[in-house]
Amino acid sequence: MGATQVQENRSEASAMSMRLPPMEAGWQRQGKLWSNLKELCALLRIPATSTMNDDDLLFQHVQFKTGQRIHTIGQPFDTLYIVHSGFLKTVLIDEYGNEQVLSFPMKGDLFGVDGIHTRRYASEAVALSNCDLVLLPFKKFTALGRTHIELEHAMYSVMSRELVREQSMVSMLGALSAEARVARFLVSLSERFADMGYSSKLFNLRMTRHEIGSYLGLTLETVSRTLSAFNEIGLITVDQRSIGICDADALRTLRRLPPSTTRNRQAAGRKNRAAPVTDEPSGAEPATWDQLMSA
Amino acid sequence: MGATQVQENRSEASAMSMRLPPMEAGWQRQGKLWSNLKELCALLRIPATSTMNDDDLLFQHVQFKTGQRIHTIGQPFDTLYIVHSGFLKTVLIDEYGNEQVLSFPMKGDLFGVDGIHTRRYASEAVALSNCDLVLLPFKKFTALGRTHIELEHAMYSVMSRELVREQSMVSMLGALSAEARVARFLVSLSERFADMGYSSKLFNLRMTRHEIGSYLGLTLETVSRTLSAFNEIGLITVDQRSIGICDADALRTLRRLPPSTTRNRQAAGRKNRAAPVTDEPSGAEPATWDQLMSA
């Protein structure tokens, strides 16, 4: 079971990294051009109801190839996208043309939401692999909330979810060390792969070190070094794009070295302000390992 | 005119920083307990239409005093809040009890949105000054979208705006230097004060250095030092909580010293990858000034 999933994942993964596999045979449901409402709800992890059985309401799919741009900054907004399969990145581009990665949408993720406000996309979306996306015209999106009242809440909910995600990114960038960021990134990826039915223990990165670094507010060198360090410690295995998770819990609880920017006093009543960074390894574990772990 | 605004701002500001002024006489429209839909739209900067004239639809206000908590993390969500007057902060609290400031809501801002997804607030909101908030029960919020179709888009738009704001925060935290973050923070505050009809040139900070630092992913010392540096250079004047903006453009274009995490190659064609940080002052300006400005 687990092995099968790994296999599945890896084969698709290597196809991805090959950029357009020579044979596309069997690659996703290539011919799938439309989804009905029920399928859409399942994709978005929204509870579906019996009233959604009308199969007249269909949603078109579109395919993008690795490297293709789905939308660019400033382009008039009119449709949202839901990832049916494949991997993407969304980026902001600053005045010097430098990219800042905002997210890595994958199966079940919604993107394009940032275009609603100004009626123009605020970010750019690029396919990191061949992708199959469900088009969700914004008009259709809002109409959905009206015709299916049970869905109205879901619409808002999905947007709220995005907001919470961004918040946790802000919190991560503001308070965590490089090691902790990379560790959480790996855990997060692992969990998303698990959600998608792939292996959470072994997967291929779809993005470059540079893109990871941009996403995490680090340089590609730091990302590379950190991965190597985790590898040496035995938390993960690394070989280029292929990552094996050895100790998910360790990664999850990895400590942010800098107690950093957060408040000391208010919570000083509790035993927070945890272990001073200076505590020496007292156990049997290798020094580096101990240092990396949360108190 | 400008002077009046400044005066207005400052007097209220000093009241704020005093934490509960001895006399509350004349403080805001203290007695205001309800708003109608038109007023709400104005507050949220949403275009209002003639169909919104029914004055049966009223929205209750609530007052909070400095330091009071509006909602906490995990508390069951059922209402959104719109700031009618006053200043707040929203924070995330990590496993050690440390705060991470996410935003500083002020007049016209909506918060509580992060509670929609899980039906529980994902963040905590605290009043930094006496506040007058409009309660917007989520049920009423969604109903509004149904009864006033013109508003439906606005509902989504407001949420989208929040998302874009978070995105720009992520981008800032991921790519800008300490100086640049503080500079942009000041500019942003300045503009928001201008929107609210106050002076954009002279205002009082409602938050501590520590809170600013948390918001910007810096320590309070760095914030303090940076403000002092800006002061010496003549970009601003600082005296405790009181800030005077002297050169808004300079602040706006302030360069991030580390070209940092962004991509070098893609934009390498242009003359970006700007001046190496090591270049010596060659002009007439003081060294520090030159170093701080964008190429």
Next chain:
DNA sequence: CGGGTCTTTGATTAGGTTCAATAAGAGTGG
């Protein structure tokens, strides 16, 4: 006036960036 909070400033350290050089793949074309 004394206690508490917030701010400023200095000295020192360290985490992460920058610069640089090498290696490993992947895609192209002869």
Next chain:
DNA sequence: CCACTCTTATTGAACCTAATCAAAGACCCG
């Protein structure tokens, strides 16, 4: 199929920004 090239990844060394530690001053409040 292999040489050539371009992109991506790894690793080292030096430097620098911002964090940490520390202490003193400013402001507010009872």
